[in-house]
Amino acid sequence: MNLHYLIVYLVETLLRFIPIPCKTGLIKIGNPDSNSPVILTCNYHLTVEKVRRALDGMDVNLLVANSRGINVWCSAAGGLFTNHDVVSVLKTSGIEEIVDHRNVILPQLAATSIEGNIIQKKTGWKVTWGPVYADDLPHFIKNNFKKTVEMRKVKFSLVQRVEMAVAWAFPITVIMIPIMSIFWSSAVFSLTLLIWFLSFSIFVSFPLYADYLSSEDKRIGIAFFDFSRSGFHLILWGIVVLCLVIYSVLIGDFSWRFIFSWGFISLIVVLILSLDLMGSTPVYKSSLTEDRFLKVALDKNKCNGCGFCEQVCPRNCFEVDRNRHIAAMPEAVRCVQCGACIVQCPFNALYFRSPEGEIILPQTIRKFKLNLMGKRLVKVKEN
Amino acid sequence: MKILESSPGRYDMGIRILTLGRLDGVYDRLTAYIIKGQKVLDIGCGSGALTLRAAQKNAKVKGIDINPLMLEIAQNRANEAGLTQNIELCEMGVAELGSEESESYDVVMSGLCFSELSEDELGFTLKEAKRILKIGGFLLIADEVRPKNIFKRIVNWLIKIPLVIITYLIAQTTTNSVRNLPERVEEAGLQIESVRFNKMGNFIELVARRPEETTK
Ligand SMILES: C[S@@+](CC[C@H](N)C(=O)[O-])C[C@H]1O[C@@H](n2cnc3c(N)ncnc32)[C@H](O)[C@@H]1O
Numbered sequence: 001m002n003l004h005y006l007i008v009y010l011v012e013t014l015l016r017f018i019p020i021p022c023k024t025g026l027i028k029i030g031n032p033d034s035n036s037p038v039i040l041t042c043n044y045h046l047t048v049e050k051v052r053r054a055l056d057g058m059d060v061n062l063l064v065a066n067s068r069g070i071n072v073w074c075s076a077a078g079g080l081f082t083n084h085d086v087v088s089v090l091k092t093s094g095i096e097e098i099v100d101h102r103n104v105i106l107p108q109l110a111a112t113s114i115e116g117n118i119i120q121k122k123t124g125w126k127v128t129w130g131p132v133y134a135d136d137l138p139h140f141i142k143n144n145f146k147k148t149v150e151m152r153k154v155k156f157s158l159v160q161r162v163e164m165a166v167a168w169a170f171p172i173t174v175i176m177i178p179i180m181s182i183f184w185s186s187a188v189f190s191l192t193l194l195i196w197f198l199s200f201s202i203f204v205s206f207p208l209y210a211d212y213l214s215s216e217d218k219r220i221g222i223a224f225f226d227f228s229r230s231g232f233h234l235i236l237w238g239i240v241v242l243c244l245v246i247y248s249v250l251i252g253d254f255s256w257r258f259i260f261s262w263g264f265i266s267l268i269v270v271l272i273l274s275l276d277l278m279g280s281t282p283v284y285k286s287s288l289t290e291d292r293f294l295k296v297a298l299d300k301n302k303c304n305g306c307g308f309c310e311q312v313c314p315r316n317c318f319e320v321d322r323n324r325h326i327a328a329m330p331e332a333v334r335c336v337q338c339g340a341c342i343v344q345c346p347f348n349a350l351y352f353r354s355p356e357g358e359i360i361l362p363q364t365i366r367k368f369k370l371n372l373m374g375k376r377l378v379k380v381k382e383n
Numbered sequence: 384m385k386i387l388e389s390s391p392g393r394y395d396m397g398i399r400i401l402t403l404g405r406l407d408g409v410y411d412r413l414t415a416y417i418i419k420g421q422k423v424l425d426i427g428c429g430s431g432a433l434t435l436r437a438a439q440k441n442a443k444v445k446g447i448d449i450n451p452l453m454l455e456i457a458q459n460r461a462n463e464a465g466l467t468q469n470i471e472l473c474e475m476g477v478a479e480l481g482s483e484e485s486e487s488y489d490v491v492m493s494g495l496c497f498s499e500l501s502e503d504e505l506g507f508t509l510k511e512a513k514r515i516l517k518i519g520g521f522l523l524i525a526d527e528v529r530p531k532n533i534f535k536r537i538v539n540w541l542i543k544i545p546l547v548i549i550t551y552l553i554a555q556t557t558t559n560s561v562r563n564l565p566e567r568v569e570e571a572g573l574q575i576e577s578v579r580f581n582k583m584g585n586f587i588e589l590v591a592r593r594p595e596e597t598t599k
Contacts (some may be wrong), residue, residue: 091478307499
């Protein structure tokens with residue numbers, strides 16, 4: 001691992017929630033010629049660094065499109081990474097003068113927003129959906145641009161969980177330390193430890209309680225704090241308070257004041273960490289958005305089993321019966337309502353249905369994206 | 384000006400406040416080059432400030448923009464002003480200018496849009512502007528630029544910091560004031576007619592023409 005990458009990785013993991021844009025346009029990796037593959041990614045700096053690292057040693061043209069410095073999934077779902085941005089980089093980066101073919105590989109997670117057929121219509125470039133993770137790119141290319149089932153899946157691996165723990169712990173520390181140093185400066189160090197401990201406990205232990213989480217259920221929470229169904233955070237908080245009691249009894253200096261102040265502080269930290277626990281994972285829909293109640297529905301009459309849905313679903317919900325030419329959703333429970341399947345279906349055979357039976361048509365999903373608060377930017381009356 | 388675009392409904396008022404109403408004068412001066420019956424392209428037309436001015440002069444205007452919400456506002460304003468027959472609005476980005484015919488426009492204009500383009504887009508747009516302009520046709524630009532003078536640049540920067548921070552927080556982008564715009568226009572093969580900076584040196588009004596000698 002080279003030093004430059006290590007520093008970038010560390011700094012930008014600490015600042016994970018801040019958009020960090022880099023220059024858009026063409027980057028040549030190795031010595032690409034007129035037949036070399038063209039891979040497109042977003043302009044979140046860390047993503048570009050990761051893709052470059054993954055492609056090291058290959059000859060590839062990398063196109064960086066404007067996603068406002070935000071990672072692929074978030075920018076695409078939030079309407080900040082659009083067809084226009086892809087068209088723009090294809091037409092203005094000069095790539096058309098460099099390669100003879102017109103095949104571009106897009107990151108699969110952009111499928112919630114970018115429409116392959118529109119790109120093709122406007123530019124003549126044919127879109128292929130690449131793997132979810134940059135690390136799979138070399139294998140994908142060598143495999144003749146075919147994805148394995150694994151390459152299509154989002155994961156919340158240990159590494160990602162640690163990154164997420166750091167991404168939360170750092171800003172909380174930065175915000176709480178100055179406040180703490182005014183009121184109780186001697187406790188600053190303990191507070192820092194507490195924040196990092198709680199953040200790591202919550203994220204690293206995620207698989208232990210993940211099964212109890214569900215997007216559909218009413219969440220246990222206060223206002224916009226989200227404890228999910230299991231109330232896991234509250235259990236963790238209870239354990240912390242218990243530890244505090246045991247600790248103070250053991251050192252033989254029991255004081256209610258001590259228990260109360262640390263109990264209160266740890267509650268605040270737990271509350272902040274619960275702001276959007278499910279949304280911090282790629283395997284659940286954020287509990288802040290109303291979209292989490294939606295279900296993908298399939299119109300069997302329109303489906304002809306082309307399998308685009310299967311190709312872009314990051315949760316492998318679909319199975320296509322190639323003989324009967326029809327798709328099915330045997331694993332619909334895993335759905336995170338990203339909408340990629342609906343956006344990409346060439347026959348408009350998929351749509352969202354709300355619990356009240358309201359239908360949200362593909363054209364609405366294509367047009368209106370979620371904003372930061374998880375609302376569609378424009379709410380239109382459905383018919 | 385990105386910050387204003389995040390809520391197109393308030394865009395017009397916001398821009399008036401931020402530019403202290405001076406933009407109107409600038410746009411009036413630029414559109415003075417347009418005459419009746421001409422074919423005009425407005426790049427990044429937004430809510431239609433330039434488009435409507437040109438349509439009022441009875442020119443045939445095509446306004447392009449990538450933001451459908453802005454275009455909706457422009458369309459409403461065109462309807463209100465009864466200028467729909469002179470105005471055609473299209474949701475398309477500068478990258479799609481390739482679909483416009485060569486030598487088909489008398490005027491290509493753009494207000495506050497070039498500063499939102501990437502380096503690549505800017506070069507591409509200037510090249511395409513030249514191609515689609517008729518010989519002798521005008522390119523009219525009003526935009527934020529980076530002051531040449533280092534001192535002014537620093538003052539400009541200090542004034543802009545709060546705005547840049549708010550913009551970043553809300554829209555997660557910054558506008559990159561265009562550098563060396565007159566030089567780049569010339570590089571694209573257009574001939575500068577007039578350039579006018581404001582006192583701070585951070586705003587440009589530029590008029591250029593597609594010269595004679597470029598005919599094949
Ligand atoms: C600050 S507004 C200016 C609007 C209008 N010309 C005015 O002066 O009121 C800039 C406009 O440029 C548009 N724009 C940004 N990038 C563009 C691109 N690549 N192609 C076309 N329009 C673009 C934005 O959507 C926005 O509406």
